[in-house]
Amino acid sequence: IIEGASFSMSVHPDPALDKYVDSLINLVALAQEPDGYLYTARTIDPEHPHEWSGKERWVKESVLSHELYNSGHLFEAASAHYLATGKRNFLNIALKNADLLVTVFGPGKRNDAPGHEIVEMGLVRLYRITKEQKYLDLAKFFIDCRGKKIDKNRSYSQDQSPVIQQDEAVGHAVRAGYLYSGVADVAALTGNKDYINAIDKIWDNMVSKKFYITGGLGAVHDGERFGENYELPNLTSYNETCAAIANVYWNYRMFLLHGDAKYIDVMERSMYNNVIAGVGLDGKTFFYPNPLECDAKFKFNRGSLDRQPWFDCSCCPTNLCRFLPSVPGYIYAQKLNNIYVNLFVASATKINLDSKTSVELSQQTNYPWDGKVKIAINPSKKTPFSVSIRIPGWVRNQPVPSNLYSYINPTTETVGVKVNGKIAEFKSENGYAVIEREWKQGDLIEYILPLVIHRVEANSNVEADRNRVALERGPIVYCLEGVDNNNMFGNMILPDNAILSTNFETNKLNGVSVITGEGIVFNSSTDGLSIESKKQPFIAIPYFNWCNRGITQMQVWLPRNVSQINLANKASTIQ
Numbered sequence: 299i300i301e302g303a304s305f306s307m308s309v310h311p312d313p314a315l316d317k318y319v320d321s322l323i324n325l326v327a328l329a330q331e332p333d334g335y336l337y338t339a340r341t342i343d344p345e346h347p348h349e350w351s352g353k354e355r356w357v358k359e360s361v362l363s364h365e366l367y368n369s370g371h372l373f374e375a376a377s378a379h380y381l382a383t384g385k386r387n388f389l390n391i392a393l394k395n396a397d398l399l400v401t402v403f404g405p406g407k408r409n410d411a412p413g414h415e416i417v418e419m420g421l422v423r424l425y426r427i428t429k430e431q432k433y434l435d436l437a438k439f440f441i442d443c444r445g446k447k448i449d450k451n452r453s454y455s456q457d458q459s460p461v462i463q464q465d466e467a468v469g470h471a472v473r474a475g476y477l478y479s480g481v482a483d484v485a486a487l488t489g490n491k492d493y494i495n496a497i498d499k500i501w502d503n504m505v506s507k508k509f510y511i512t513g514g515l516g517a518v519h520d521g522e523r524f525g526e527n528y529e530l531p532n533l534t535s536y537n538e539t540c541a542a543i544a545n546v547y548w549n550y551r552m553f554l555l556h557g558d559a560k561y562i563d564v565m566e567r568s569m570y571n572n573v574i575a576g577v578g579l580d581g582k583t584f585f586y587p588n589p590l591e592c593d594a595k596f597k598f599n600r601g602s603l604d605r606q607p608w609f610d611c612s613c614c615p616t617n618l619c620r621f622l623p624s625v626p627g628y629i630y631a632q633k634l635n636n637i638y639v640n641l642f643v644a645s646a647t648k649i650n651l652d653s654k655t656s657v658e659l660s661q662q663t664n665y666p667w668d669g670k671v672k673i674a675i676n677p678s679k680k681t682p683f684s685v686s687i688r689i690p691g692w693v694r695n696q697p698v699p700s701n702l703y704s705y706i707n708p709t710t711e712t713v714g715v716k717v718n719g720k721i722a723e724f725k726s727e728n729g730y731a732v733i734e735r736e737w738k739q740g741d742l743i744e745y746i747l748p749l750v751i752h753r754v755e756a757n758s759n760v761e762a763d764r765n766r767v768a769l770e771r772g773p774i775v776y777c778l779e780g781v782d783n784n785n786m787f788g789n790m791i792l793p794d795n796a797i798l799s800t801n802f803e804t805n806k807l808n809g810v811s812v813i814t815g816e817g818i819v820f821n822s823s824t825d826g827l828s829i830e831s832k833k834q835p836f837i838a839i840p841y842f843n844w845c846n847r848g849i850t851q852m853q854v855w856l857p858r859n860v861s862q863i864n865l866a867n868k869a870s871t872i873q
Contacts, residue, residue, distance in 0.1 A: 299616060300388070301375035305623035308382035316383065323379075323388045326372075330391055334398035336372065337365050356402065359410045360457070366410075366417040366440075369395055370476075373420025375620070377427055389427070396424055400432050404439055411444045411457045415473050418480025419547070422487065438484050441477075441493075454521055462492040465499035467508050467524050471516030471536075472613075474524065475544025482551035494555070501552060503527075505564060506700035511754060511768050512575070512775050512841055512854065513568030514588055515541040519598050528759040532591035532855055536598070539576030539585060539614040542568045543621045550628060553640070557633065559729025560699035562640045563691040565628070567698070570666060570773040575842040577618050578605045579808055584615045585845075590854040592845070594780070603849045630659065635683040638730070642671050642747070655681045657737070666772040667802055667811045669747035680738040686730035687745055689713055692772060694729075697754055706753040706767065706794060714746035747772070751798045751813055756855075765862050766855040767792055769813055769838055771800060776813050776838040780851035783836050790817040790834055791857040806839070807846060813838040817856070820863050 303319050306312070330336045335355065340347040351365075352358035359365050376392035379385070399417075402408050412418070421437035424430070445452075445460035452458045453468040456477050467474055478500060485493035507527040509515065514537030517525035522538050525531075549565040552558075575588045583605035587598050597603050608615065629645050631638040634652045637659065646660035658676040665671060675685065691699060695708040715722045715731055718741060724731040733743070749772045756763035769776040778787045798815040806812065819834040844852045857863055 299619055301371075301378045302616075302620040302623050304375065304378040304382040305620065305627075308378075309623070309626055319379070320385075320387065323391070326388070327391055330394065334394040334396075336391070336395050337363075337368060339363075356408060356410060358413075360413045360455070362413060364414050366399070366412040367414040369399060370412075370416030370418070370420035373417070373424050377420075377423035378620075378624075380427060392420075392424065393428070396421065396433060396436075400436055403436060409439075409443045409446070411446070411455070412440055413455050413473075414470075415440075415456070415477040415480060419476060419483060422480065422483040425487070434484070434487060437480060438488065438490075441481055441484060454523065462496045464496055465503060466527075467500050467504040467515075470521060470523050471541035472522065472538060472544050475515065475541055475548050479544065479547040479551050482548065482555050486551065486555040497552070497555075501548075502700070505698055506702055507759075509564070509698060509700075509702060510535065510537055510572070510590065511567075511697070511703055511756070511770075512537065512571040512588070512590060513542055513545065513564070514572040514590075515545050519587070528757065528761070530756075530760050531762045532853075533589060533593060533596055535587075535589045535591075537572055537588040537590075539573065539588060540617045542572035542576070542588070543617050546573065546621070546628075553631070557728055559640075559688045560691065562688055563696075563699060563729070566641065566690070566773050567775075569625070569628075571775045571841050573618075573621070575844065576614055577622075579843070579846045583607055584609070584618070586611075586614050590777075590841075592850070592852040594849055594851050605845055629661075636732075637683065637685050639673060639685065639687045641688075642666075642745075651681075651683055653681060653683065655679055655683070657683070665747070666749075666774050669749040669772065671743075671745040671747065673743040673745060675737050675741040675743065676739050677737050680736060682734070682736045684732050684734040685737075685743065686727070686732045687713075687715075687743070689726065689729055689731050690747065690773065691729070692752065692770070693747060697752070697770065702757050702760070703754050704757075706755050709748070709750055709752075711748035711750065713748070714744075716744040718742055719744075751800060753794070763855050765858050767794075767858050768855050769798070771811065771813065774811075775841045775854065777841045777844055777852050777854045778836055778838050778856065779844050779847075781847050782839065783834075785851055786819055786834055787817070787836060787853060787856070788851065789821060789863055790819045790836065791859055791863065792817045792836075794858060807843045810840055810843060820860060 300319055329338050339351050350362035373392050376388040380389040418437045418440050421433045425433040441461050444457050448459055450458050454470055455473055456469050481493050481497045508524050516522055516536045516538055517529050519536045545568045546565050549561040553561040572588050576585050586609050629641045629643050630647050632649050642663050642665035644661055644663055649657050656678045660674045663671040695705050697703045715724055724733045751771050754768040796815050798813055800811050800813050802811045814837055816833045817836050818831050820829050820831050823830050
């Protein structure tokens with residue numbers, strides 16, 4: 299919560315919120331033990347700690363205690379608070395705890411592999427602020443101490459083998475995403491080729507065989523974990539909200555490591571679909587799992603047929619609390635004298651180039667409902683530099699950077715680029731439209747993204763999606779919901795030649811673009827001797843909006859032919 303408040307204050311300074319956060323930090327300081335240990339599950343009643351905690355410090359860290367996990371979140375929050383406010387009151391608490399970890403863990407000391415990763419990411423944040431090598435070294439140590447015992451049963455926490463020998467995304471999806479983020483962090487800072495080789499292989503496995511079209515990770519409810527390759531069920535898909543957030547962290551770090559737009563494509567897909575599906579339009583109700591189908595009957599442990607105000611494990615609501623205010627930090631990036639525009643969001647920023655020139659940028663756009671983006675470029679002085687604007691994969695007929703999903707009818711449209719009203723030349727490089735020129739005050743880029751409706755099909759190895767189609771427009775994946783379709787779409791197919799259109803409905807779900815068309819519904823005749831078919835209009839809404847109007851059926855993947863229809867009374871002929 300403090301981390302989320304800090305990110306919010308970095309964009310919207312708020313003295314009252316600042317004062318309240320300081321009062322919370324004072325409580326955290328009071329809970330910290332003299333040597334820096336901070337774990338209230340033990341401190342509150344050290345003689346009778348929670349059963350997950352163990353009788354002594356750290357003895358259950360590799361299993362359930364979450365002591366290092368809590369430290370990692372402390373480091374993340376304290377770093378955000380320091381960068382937002384410049385105050386060290388929270389940072390000093392974090393550094394005291396980190397210094398304790400340095401004395402306890404390391405070569406010749408404790409070598410427990412963190413059971414629930416994130417301390418690696420947190421230590422890197424402290425390193426970036428302090429430049430203290432010991433924090434980066436400890437992050438690397440925690441990565442390297444995994445896989446001391448080769449045992450596939452340890453895959454739940456990615457401890458089945460040394461990280462540099464791993465080549466598959468496995469285990470608890472949130473833990474995995476945080477570990478992979480930490481590996482990418484350390485790889486970028488150290489240039490460790492073994493890390494880079496391993497994280498590239500794991501990422502390729504994820505995006506090629508274990509990634510949902512909605513940007514979700516974690517197919518299996520039991521263990522909230524990745525399934526086998528191509529195991530991507532819909533009704534029982536788990537896709538924990540926290541796992542989608544972890545996927546954003548991971549892919550952003552992969553972009554920082556390699557500078558390729560494909561990682562932002564994956565990140566954006568997760569953000570615009572699975573992540574924000576996790577919170578209701580009221581901002582106060584949440585999903586823990588995010589399935590791609592709902593029959594209004596099946597529900598998970600920690601799941602529900604409806605959005606909930608809280609969960610026994612509160613990680614998803616609070617993770618959204620810290621993530622959503624951090625989104626401004628993902629829009630732009632800079633390397634040397636190159637500015638990257640990664641996300642299309644109405645925004646403004648100031649970037650200092652290596653040439654000592656400062657550049658003010660601002661975007662005007664109604665993306666993702668509209669593909670028009672205006673980018674104002676205002677350097678402090680006339681100077682040459684490059685602006686790299688992402689060409690989304692969906693523009694290049696590549697919904698994801700693998701063959702896991704593809705478009706049934708690829709389009710030939712591409713981006714349009716103008717500078718100061720004239721068609722501009724650019725070069726395509728690593729998924730970016732790179733404009734190199736001497737820029738001056740008042741320059742304006744007009745960037746046009748062709749938003750069309752795409753039909754998506756899955757790789758034939760994905761059994762759950764064979765002969766099915768999903769709809770998307772830009773980065774937004776769509777679904778059919780019973781409340782819009784009289785609960786009639788369970789027996790409906792969407793033929794490949796059906797005409798689809800889109801329009802923006804201001805009064806639906808706070809204003810969204812919907813997709814409309816006609817499917818074909820099959821039902822048994824009244825005498826039960828045949829199957830009758832009829833055309834059925836339908837409305838598809840953005841997936842992230844589903845279940846904001848009560849419990850209802852929902853489906854992302856729609857049958858393309860009658861072989862996918864399950865009727866209660868099948869007949870031998872179709873009329």
